[in-house]
Amino acid sequence: MLLLALDTATPAVTVALHDGASVVAESNQVDARRHGELLLPAVDRVLAEAGRKLDEVTGLVVGVGPGPYTGLRVGIVTAATFGAALGIPVHGLCTLDGIAHAAGQAGLEGEFVVATDARRKEVYWARYADARTRLTDPAVDRPAELGERVAGVPAVGAGAVLYPDAFTEVRADLPQHQSAAALAALAVEKLRAGEDFLPDQPLYLRRPDAQVPANYKVVTPK
Template structure:
């Protein structure tokens, strides 16, 4: 089975195609990544097409789709989720969501406690704490960088772009890599769970916004009373 994975919840547009045969080895077929916080719409579809072409596969060959569900900024996150749901419906294949912070945690492979923080703009971060790469214990949450270490053990490592942006606050950020989610880690995580092995929870393909979008629908027009 071919699993197409992608995440657009951060500045990264990351795509990967994995081949999975239950009971056999998992094989990475192709991947692509670009970092541009303002061009998710322009970059995602060509990246998916490029990855499929490189692997010699067609959309009809896909058996499942994996997508990062955030938390993340409204516009970028929406691009990935709409694409995933549209492909799933058109191809009649399941779509599995994963918390984007869990993807970063999974890629770290860590076996001891740490935190993950990504850029939430407005001088805030999206964050969560982990007992290990596959076990989240707190979050996801959004707030000032100081919240990440509030009540945490001294020297707790913080991974992710937020650790770099707010290194003055996140004193434990001695090893921020990986900075952003990778679709290869996302695909591996989903395949791990579908294989029945332990790991982060699989979610429906619905967005984890954690706060309201900046853009809101206009309210009703004010009535004008004639003088």
């Protein structure tokens, strides 16, 4: 087994290579505006560090969001392209699940919430029973409207750090962005357990910012 994992659904451009036993190389760069520019060099760097070639990869793992429209698509399109070119499976995972798994690897136990920045003064979030068990579907909401749904439990992620008034037990010491290493480790666990994955399709939760105008101005020839 040799899994190449990547995710661009948060400001992190993150790539990792997992051989089924451990992560053999990884790259993490936080830059919300350069996903497309940074991702492929990160893949090359990770493969070179591990001393492996792309055609040795047996499966792709990709975070499918939720996340902002443009950044999210970079990782998914890249994974889908690699998968089609190499003839190997592409396993989709919720980005929030990857952050939750990283929090568990860092020692967090019991119930908690993961929240990432959705911009527009909103967060993408979900609640977990533990690092492997999500209790709610991913959602996008204004932090002030979450109330009891996030109160009284630790909160992980950049979205929680941004809104400490809503997330009352913020764990800023735990991962704030996605980690492809954690995503790959989670995928290995799921593969061994025979669990299902998500399709490699973006989980947007809301419409993109760009919209087709509802009414075009009629122009008549002179």
